[in-house]
Amino acid sequence: MLIAYWIVAGLLAVFYVYSGGIKAVRSKEALRPMMGWVDDMPFAAVRAIGILEVLGAIGLIVPPLVRVAPWLAFAASIGLVLVQVGAAVVHLRRGEKVWMNVVLFVIAAVAVWLATVWL
Secondary structure (H helix, E strand, O other), X not given: OHHHHHHHHHHHHHHHHHHHHHHHHOOHHXXXXXXXXXXXXXXXXXXHHHHHHHHXXXXXXXXXXXXXXXXXXXXXXXXXXXXXXXXXXHHHHOOOOOHHHHHHHHHXXXXXXXXXXXX
């Protein structure tokens, strides 16, 4: 179960560090071509989502790795599930496809289950 956790957590962490990182540092104009939804909400919210995604990625990896408060991995994976629920709502309202959100939701839900090893 530990090996499975590290594989799933590693994949999620790579995705969310990239995705959250670009939301946290790029301008609205730079994000618009790949994320049209940035025009539908305050840019501060886009930045906050990016920061939360990066923190979630860090929470999946660092606490269990250093063995300090490893239960935070469980909390981080729940947070990433909630991020995908919110993302799916935004995309559905815009009439966009949500297959990527569903895939990420399922992977994050598996991470929640696997992270119970740290409780």
